[in-house]
Amino acid sequence: MAHAEHPVPVTARAKGPLCGRVRVPGDKSISHRAMIFGLLAIGETRITGLLEGEDVMRTAAAARALGAIVHHDGPGAWRVQGAGVGGLKQPEGLLDFGNAGTGSRLMMGVCGAHPITTTFDGDASLRKRPMRRILDPLELMGAVVVEQREGGRVPLTIRGPKEAVPITYRPPVASAQIKSAVLLAGLAAPGETTVIEAEATRDHTEKMLRHFGAEVTVTREGAHGRRVVLKGQPELQAAPIAVPADPSSAAFPLVAALIVPGSDILIESVMTNPLRSGLLATLREMGADITVESETNEGGESVATLRVRAGGLKGVTVPPERAPSMIDEYPVLAVAASFASGTTRMRGLQELRVKESDRLAAVEAGLKAAGVTCHIDGDDLVVEGGNGNVAGGGVAATHLDHRIAMSFLVMGLATQKPMQVDDGAMIATSFPSFIPLMNGLGAEIE
Ligand SMILES: O=C(O)C1=C[C@@H](OP(=O)(O)O)[C@@H](O)[C@H](O)C1
Numbered sequence: 443m444a445h446a447e448h449p450v451p452v453t454a455r456a457k458g459p460l461c462g463r464v465r466v467p468g469d470k471s472i473s474h475r476a477m478i479f480g481l482l483a484i485g486e487t488r489i490t491g492l493l494e495g496e497d498v499m500r501t502a503a504a505a506r507a508l509g510a511i512v513h514h515d516g517p518g519a520w521r522v523q524g525a526g527v528g529g530l531k532q533p534e535g536l537l538d539f540g541n542a543g544t545g546s547r548l549m550m551g552v553c554g555a556h557p558i559t560t561t562f563d564g565d566a567s568l569r570k571r572p573m574r575r576i577l578d579p580l581e582l583m584g585a586v587v588v589e590q591r592e593g594g595r596v597p598l599t600i601r602g603p604k605e606a607v608p609i610t611y612r613p614p615v616a617s618a619q620i621k622s623a624v625l626l627a628g629l630a631a632p633g634e635t636t637v638i639e640a641e642a643t644r645d646h647t648e649k650m651l652r653h654f655g656a657e658v659t660v661t662r663e664g665a666h667g668r669r670v671v672l673k674g675q676p677e678l679q680a681a682p683i684a685v686p687a688d689p690s691s692a693a694f695p696l697v698a699a700l701i702v703p704g705s706d707i708l709i710e711s712v713m714t715n716p717l718r719s720g721l722l723a724t725l726r727e728m729g730a731d732i733t734v735e736s737e738t739n740e741g742g743e744s745v746a747t748l749r750v751r752a753g754g755l756k757g758v759t760v761p762p763e764r765a766p767s768m769i770d771e772y773p774v775l776a777v778a779a780s781f782a783s784g785t786t787r788m789r790g791l792q793e794l795r796v797k798e799s800d801r802l803a804a805v806e807a808g809l810k811a812a813g814v815t816c817h818i819d820g821d822d823l824v825v826e827g828g829n830g831n832v833a834g835g836g837v838a839a840t841h842l843d844h845r846i847a848m849s850f851l852v853m854g855l856a857t858q859k860p861m862q863v864d865d866g867a868m869i870a871t872s873f874p875s876f877i878p879l880m881n882g883l884g885a886e887i888e
């Protein structure tokens with residue numbers, strides 16, 4: 443388990459072109475939801491391809507504490523015997539979600555609508571992240587929240603009502619976690635629970651609700667939004683889940699192959715859900731050589747094998763409405779932008795300030811440590827590309843953030859001098875096999 447007190451410095455250096463074929467682990471968003479729906483369903487949910495990263499293991503432990511029987515059958519293969527909506531057990535201790543925003547927030551939605559009292563906690567990173575965005579709608583649905591330390595942060599305790607009240611909710615920020623927490627709470631409420639989002643966010647919860655037998659309707663709302671209506675108190679029936687490969691993890695070998703001269707790699711069966719594909723669209727606009735070798739369907743999601751070849755990238759402006767479809771990919775996009783020709787402006791990145799770290803500040807500091815000219819302009823990040831030449835030689839501070847760690851290690855594969863990150867331990871939260879997978883492609887990360 444990763445601890446801030448025992449940082450693990452990791453260094454990446456340029457060695458030569460990357461080549462080979464890889465498949466990245468299962469999608470983190472879908473893996474959390476697979477465990478949660480397994481808990482809420484009647485019967486046995488069989489999961490294949492589950493991401494066995496620390497974040498998802500925290501959600502699995504919470505599902506057990508709430509009454510699920512969870513079996514691990516082999517790599518990625520899990521079975522969850524559910525407690526059913528309404529059948530949750532009062533957990534004995536607190537639920538420690540470690541570094542996991544998604545796991546903690548979605549489980550707050552589940553627990554906050556049931557007549558149980560649950561205490562949530564996490565690591566130093568999670569303790570800084572805003573939870574009011576989840577607690578506000580839960581209070582409208584009848585939950586009582588006791589904040590223990592600091593307002594709107596874990597540790598906190600939620601007592602759910604005898605019967606949750608259905609609501610119509612407009613999340614104040616584009617967030618699949620808020621939408622999902624409200625919908626999961628809505629499962630325990632009679633009548634219809636509605637979420638109206640101004641910007642469409644990832645739709646894994648809606649898809650899984652349907653897959654488990656709930657009635658959900660989704661209609662367009664405004665230029666970029668969605669209205670999601672859930673009919674409450676369904677009996678969810680266990681259903682098999684095949685977790686596709688995580689596009690947010692695929693982003694690391696993908697950008698590495700674009701910036702390391704001479705590289706040519708294949709990334710197998712990456713999920714191409716359009717609400718997760720903003721990075722691909724942006725890299726293509728930058729001139730990236732990414733082709734689809736084959737396309738198919740896995741577990742209700744389209745997946746594609748991508749061939750990625752190194753080549754000159756040019757700077758672009760990334761519009762703010764694209765942010766929800768690539769929210770976790772901005773750190774590694776900033777790395778790609780550092781090697782492009784010209785300026786890249788990434789607009790509307792305010793949500794990056796409240797991730798595992800303040801990612802705007804962490805990216806700016808890491809890029810500067812590598813000799814890249816960049817600045818934050820309001821909520822925009824502006825990066826001046828070095829046209830293939832980036833000095834490197836610096837140390838990037840990761841602030842308990844896996845994506846910051848992996849992004850700067852990818853950068854070090856193409857900089858003139860090696861890049862170090864002060865702590866690689868957090869990589870295990872989302873991509874435990876990152877270092878061997880990259881080294882298998884010919885990288886030197888140690
Ligand atoms: O719903 C999800 O699985 C996620 C939603 C996003 O967070 P927000 O809802 O805060 O945007 C994303 O950053 C996170 O990694 C996973």
Ligand SMILES: C=C(OP(=O)(O)O)C(=O)O
Binds near residue numbers: 470770845872
């Ligand atoms: C933001 C992320 O995750 P979470 O919110 O689940 O901690 C992420 O994985 O980049």
